[in-house]
Amino acid sequence: MSVRNLSVRALLFLGIFQVGRRGLASAPELKEQPKKIAVVGGGIGGTAAAYFLRQEFGASVKIDVFEAETIGGRLATEKIGEQEYETGGSVIHPLNLHMKHFVDRIGLSVRTDVPSKMAIFDGKELTFEESDWFIVNFLRMLWRYGFNSLRMHMWVEGILDKFMRIYQYQQFGYSFSSVEQLLHAMGGASFLTLLNQTLEEAMVADGFSQSFINDIVTPITRVNYGQSVRFSAFVGAVSLAGADSGLWAVDGGNKRVCSGLLYHSKAELIQAQVTSVSVKMRPSKSGSVASLYEVNYIGDAGSAHSLYDIVILATPLHQGLSDISFSGFSPPIPSHFPGRYHQTVSTLVLGRVNVSYLGFSQKPSDFVFSDILTQDMKGLVINSLSSLDPVHIPPGYRRPPASESKVWKVFSPEPLKEEQLREIFLSWEGIWEKKWLAYPSYTPPQRRSPPFILHDRLYYLSPIEWAASCMEMSALSARNVVLLAHHRWHGHSAKIDQEDLHTRLRGEL
Ligand SMILES: Cc1cc2nc3c(=O)[nH]c(=O)nc-3n(C[C@H](O)[C@H](O)[C@H](O)COP(=O)(O)OP(=O)(O)OC[C@H]3O[C@@H](n4cnc5c(N)ncnc54)[C@H](O)[C@@H]3O)c2cc1C
Ligand SMILES: *[C@@H]1O[C@H](CO)[C@@H](O)[C@H](O)[C@H]1NC(C)=O
Numbered sequence: 045m046s047v048r049n050l051s052v053r054a055l056l057f058l059g060i061f062q063v064g065r066r067g068l069a070s071a072p073e074l075k076e077q078p079k080k081i082a083v084v085g086g087g088i089g090g091t092a093a094a095y096f097l098r099q100e101f102g103a104s105v106k107i108d109v110f111e112a113e114t115i116g117g118r119l120a121t122e123k124i125g126e127q128e129y130e131t132g133g134s135v136i137h138p139l140n141l142h143m144k145h146f147v148d149r150i151g152l153s154v155r156t157d158v159p160s161k162m163a164i165f166d167g168k169e170l171t172f173e174e175s176d177w178f179i180v181n182f183l184r185m186l187w188r189y190g191f192n193s194l195r196m197h198m199w200v201e202g203i204l205d206k207f208m209r210i211y212q213y214q215q216f217g218y219s220f221s222s223v224e225q226l227l228h229a230m231g232g233a234s235f236l237t238l239l240n241q242t243l244e245e246a247m248v249a250d251g252f253s254q255s256f257i258n259d260i261v262t263p264i265t266r267v268n269y270g271q272s273v274r275f276s277a278f279v280g281a282v283s284l285a286g287a288d289s290g291l292w293a294v295d296g297g298n299k300r301v302c303s304g305l306l307y308h309s310k311a312e313l314i315q316a317q318v319t320s321v322s323v324k325m326r327p328s329k330s331g332s333v334a335s336l337y338e339v340n341y342i343g344d345a346g347s348a349h350s351l352y353d354i355v356i357l358a359t360p361l362h363q364g365l366s367d368i369s370f371s372g373f374s375p376p377i378p379s380h381f382p383g384r385y386h387q388t389v390s391t392l393v394l395g396r397v398n399v400s401y402l403g404f405s406q407k408p409s410d411f412v413f414s415d416i417l418t419q420d421m422k423g424l425v426i427n428s429l430s431s432l433d434p435v436h437i438p439p440g441y442r443r444p445p446a447s448e449s450k451v452w453k454v455f456s457p458e459p460l461k462e463e464q465l466r467e468i469f470l471s472w473e474g475i476w477e478k479k480w481l482a483y484p485s486y487t488p489p490q491r492r493s494p495p496f497i498l499h500d501r502l503y504y505l506s507p508i509e510w511a512a513s514c515m516e517m518s519a520l521s522a523r524n525v526v527l528l529a530h531h532r533w534h535g536h537s538a539k540i541d542q543e544d545l546h547t548r549l550r551g552e553l
C-alpha cells in the first residue's frame with residue numbers, strides 16, 4: 045500500500061545522492077588534509093567508512109583498512125555444492141538508501157526475487173499460514189486481530205518516515221556526536237523513549253492487543269533479532285520494518301558490497317589483527333606538538349605498527365569481539381564497553397525436512413512454506429527455519445519442494461544437538477554451523493551508548509548498533525563518523541549536533 049508512496053520519495057532522495065555532492069570538499073581549507081587514515085574492521089561499516097573517507101578527504105590521503113578475518117564481517121556466505129548461501133545478514137529494506145546507493149555505485153545488481161510464503165509455528169502446529177492471495181491474508185488477519193495488522197504498518201511507517209530524515213541531514217553534511225543526538229535529530233524525544241521502552245510496552249500503550257503481539261509480532265522479532273518483544277521498541281520497529289514487502293538482497297552475496305566499496309575507496313587492505321592503539325606526540329613543522337595514533341597489529345609477517353592522523357574503529361568493542369587495547373589516553377579508553385552481544389547460531393542443513401515436526405499432516409510435497417517463524421514457547425529450540433535460495437538465482441531456477449533434499453537455515457540461540465536435528469530433519473547430506481555474536485542483547489531501559497568520538501581524532505562507529513543493528517545502520521554510522529572526522533579536522537563545528545534540523549531544512553528540498 046503506502047510503501048509505494050514512500051518508494052517515490054526514496055527515488056527523490058536517491059536523485060539527490062547523485063547530483064547533490066555537497067560543496068564541502070571544495071570549501072576553503074583551513075588546514076592541510078590528513079595524510080594517513082586507518083579504518084579497523086572490513087565489514088559493511090568499515091568499508092563504507094573507507095568509501096566515504098575517500099569522498100570527503102580527496103584523492104591524496106592514504107587510507108588503510110585492517111581486517112583480521114574476511115572482508116564482509118557479519119555478511120558472509122557458505123559454499124554448499126556449487127552454490128553459496130548467506131549465513132549472516134541477509135535481507136535489506138527497500139528504503140535502505142545507503143545500501144541502494146552502494147549497489148548502484150559499485151555496479152552490482154539485486155538478486156532475482158523468488159516468491160516465498162511464511163507460516164508461524166508454535167512448537168506443535170502452524171498457527172498462521174500465508175496464502176497466495178493478498179485479500180485472503182488480509183481477511184484472516186482482520187478476522188483474528190481486527191485492525192491490528194493494518195495499524196502496525198502505519199505505526200512502523202510513522203517511525204520510518206522520521207528515520208528517513210537522516211538522509212537529508214547527511215546530504216547537507218550534518219553529523220552527530222552520539223547515538224542519542226542522532227536519534228533525537230531524527231525523531232525527537234519520542235525516538236529516545238523508544239530506546240527506553242520495550243516493544244511490548246510501546247505497542248500495548250498504543251492499543252495493540254496482547255494476542256496480536258504474541259502471535260504475530262513476537263515471531264518477527266525472534267527471526268530478526270533472536271529476542272522477544274521485551275527488547276527495546278526502537279530495534280523492535282526496525283525489526284517490524286523487516287517484515288515489509290520489497291525486501292531485497294545483493295546478487296552474488298551481500299558481502300560483495302564490502303569488497304566493492306573497498307575497491308572503490310582505493311584503500312589498502314592490511315590483512316592483520318589490530319592489537320592496540322596509542323597516542324604518540326610528534327613535533328610538527330610549525331614547532332607545536334601534534335599527536336598521531338599508533339596502530340599496532342599482527343599479520344602474517346609478524347607484528348608491526350603504523351602512525352595515522354585519524355583512526356576509525358568499525359568493530360564492536362564488546363565481549364572479545366575485537367580485543368583492542370588503548371594506551372596513553374586520558375581519560376583512559378576501556379578495551380571492552382559494558383553490554384552483551386546476543387548469540388544466534390545459524391545452521392545450514394542440506395537435507396529433507398520432517399514436515400510432521402511442524403504439525404503438517406499432508407504430503408511433504410504439499411508443504412509450500414519457505415519461511416517458518418516461531419512463537420515464544422517453552423521447549424522450542426529454534427527461532428526460525430527457512431528454505432534458502434542461493435545468492436545467485438540461475439535462470440529457470442525453481443525452489444525445490446519440501447519433499448526433496450535442499451538447503452535450510454535454522455536460527456537458534458544455542459547450537460543444535462544431533463537429536464534435535466533428527467527431529468526436525470528426516471535426513472541430511474551436510475551441516476554447516478556458524479555461531480554469531482550477532483547483535484546486541486537489547487534490554488531497556490538502555491544505558492547511554494558509547495560515544496562516536498573516543499578521542500580527538502579517534503572515532504568509533506559501532507555504537508549505532510545499540511539503537512539497532514543492521515547493514516544500513518552501520519552504513520549511516522560510517523557516513524556520520526566520516527562527516528564528524530572531516531568537520532572536526534577543518535574546525536567546522538556548525539555542522540555538528542545542530543538542533544531542530546528538521547524545521548530548518550524543510551524549505552531546502
Ligand atoms: C545471523 C545474522 C543475521 C542478520 N540479519 C540481518 C539482515 O537480514 N539484515 C541486516 O541489515 N542486518 C542483519 N544482520 C546484522 C548485520 O549483519 C550487521 O549489523 C552488520 O553486518 C554489521 O556490520 P559492521 O561492519 O558494523 O560489523 P562487522 O560485520 O562485525 O565487521 C567488523 C569487522 O572487524 C573485524 N575485526 C574485529 N576486530 C578486529 C581487529 N582487532 N583487527 C582487525 N579487524 C578486526 C572483524 O573480523 C569484522 O570483519 C544480521 C546479523 C547476523 C549475525
Ligand atoms: C518427525 O516429527 C514427528 C513429530 O515431532 C516425530 O514424532 C517423528 O519421530 C519425526 N520423524 C522422524 C523420522 O524423526
Ligand SMILES: *[C@@H]1O[C@H](CO)[C@@H](O)[C@H](O)[C@H]1NC(C)=O
Nearest residue numbers: 236237239240489490491492
Ligand atoms: C532511559 O533510562 C535511563 C535509566 O533509567 C535513564 O538514565 C535515561 O535518562 C533514560 N533516557 C530517556 C531518554 O528517557
